[in-house]
Amino acid sequence: MTTDNEKPLPDEQLAAKEELARWLEEKGVSITEFAKKTGYPYTWAWALLRGNAPLSDVFIGRLVGAYGGDIAIKISQTLNSEATPNA
Numbered sequence: 117m118t119t120d121n122e123k124p125l126p127d128e129q130l131a132a133k134e135e136l137a138r139w140l141e142e143k144g145v146s147i148t149e150f151a152k153k154t155g156y157p158y159t160w161a162w163a164l165l166r167g168n169a170p171l172s173d174v175f176i177g178r179l180v181g182a183y184g185g186d187i188a189i190k191i192s193q194t195l196n197s198e199a200t201p202n203a
Contacts, residue, residue, distance in 0.1 A: 124168070125168055125170060128194065128195050128197075129170050131195075132194040133164070133171065135190060135191060135194050136165065136191055139190070147162055147165060150182075153182035153183065154175075154178040154181075154182045171195060176188050
């Protein structure tokens with residue numbers, strides 16, 4: 117549910133968040149650990165994974181630094197493939 121000041125995230129953002137949440141669950145990474153490794157406060161990490169905080173290029177960079185390129189590439193590809201309609 118969103119408030120008047122919040123807009124729902126685009127589909128590509130939602131798909132990328134779902135991909136990230138699945139990966140974190142598969143790896144057994146808690147939101148607390150995720151926040152620490154990416155250098156974000158817990159509340160922001162929670163909002164990123166469960167709320168309306170959008171994924172950004174800065175976030176992708178932090179993800180690479182914390183967990184390596186594989187998941188960051190996967191998230192980036194999800195963002196880009198969903199955002200660009202097939203020709």
